[in-house]
Amino acid sequence: MAETVKKATRESFGEALCELAEQNKDIVVFDADLAAATKTSIFQKANPDRFFDCGIAEGNMMGVAAGMAAAGKIPVAASFAMFATGRAFEQIRNSIAYPKLNVKIAGSHAGISTGEDGATHQCIEDIAIMRAIPNMVVLNPADHWEMKAATKAAIEYNGPVYIRLGRLAIDSFNDPETYSFELGKGITLHEGNDVTVIASGLVVNEALKAVKVLEAEGISARLINIHTIKPIDRDIVIKAAQETGRIITVEEHNVVGGLADAVCEVVTAECPVKVTRIGVQDEFGYSGPAWELLDAFKLTQPHIAQVIRDVVNEK
Structure with a gap:
């Protein structure tokens, strides 16, 4: 690495x-x-x-x-x-x-x-x-x-x-020696079968930290990095929905109109599953240090990990 x-x-x-x-x-x-x-x-x-x-x-x-x-x-x-x-x-x-x-x-x-x-x-x-x-x-x-x-x-x-x-x-978390970028193609960063986390942008690294913490707890979470919001990689989203049955989206954006809605548009048409949306919950931000704001809006590793736990433990 x-x-x-x-x-x-x-x-x-x-x-x-x-x-x-x-x-x-x-x-x-x-x-x-x-x-x-x-x-x-x-x-x-x-x-x-x-x-x-x-x-x-x-x-x-x-x-x-x-x-x-x-x-x-x-x-x-x-x-x-x-x-x-x-x-x-x-x-x-x-x-x-x-x-x-x-x-x-x-x-x-x-x-x-x-x-x-x-x-x-x-x-x-x-x-x-x-x-x-x-x-x-x-x-x-x-x-x-x-x-x-x-x-x-x-x-x-x-x-x-x-x-x-x-x-x-x-x-950074990508390795330039092995990293490959293709427009419209998502990247699986961590394999898992209990739930799929789909993230984009700055919070991908926070989601990656979260799934690694949960792996030690016995929770198998798949993590997909969607760098291209449009056109979104429909195949990788549908495959995840079919294989894990549950999806969590993570984005530093309003949950209205962004990554969450892009993912929902795919799964509702192809493979309906529950989608839990982590992001800015349709509200404005406020002034403050960047990491404190990200934590306040529950976009950091501990909060993401807890949502994953909650979704996996739902029966």
Whole structure:
């Protein structure tokens, strides 16, 4: 296993863009006066002639990115998730997704772990918003290595992609020597037959810790990492439902419209089983240290482990 890397996925994203730009001269990057926070500043420093600060005007930025895509470039447009998906929704829908233009949208500082920025900046709706748009691919990578691989896949994919970036530095758990990323394909991180846990993004590592603790208690929990929310890996979800009969979803997002609903849409149509949803329970966040907030919203290992116990012990 490779040495653990502790890094925010926004930084991993910035590094990946910079590396990819060395081979692909069509990559151009736009930011909305937040380059230092979204880490597109890494790209800016190396490629100042291919970086454009559009100011605090996300709607305009998306329109400019659409124009660059129509001209044959591969534009990446970055801002905080709240502003990228909220303020610029109309331009993303009509100018990017409708004509299926090759624009990559990066939403940084997503979820409760934005911390002290508070409810106005803790975007818990971005996945729901983006996956409701036709033609849009939605990615939520879980650690440093997955973000780098996902960014490469997004650049290589011809069409609109939304990538969710985190503010909080987290430990990596994937091994770059063996890790393989494929758009639309989930990854089984831990085998089990009593219940299936399906997680996405930052909380995948917390879920992994939980299932390992429970293994010592004799609870066999399968863990699936869904890095691509749309298109979701229907096969891996159906197989899990058939083989374990119970599913728990874990996400740093509103349980309405995100991973939980994506999973429920699959199982209700193909293999109806009970789905227990761990996530933000349709409420706004509040200001506080990131890990304290994650714990308060029951998105850390001890809380996840207890929900798994409760589900397995239900008769």
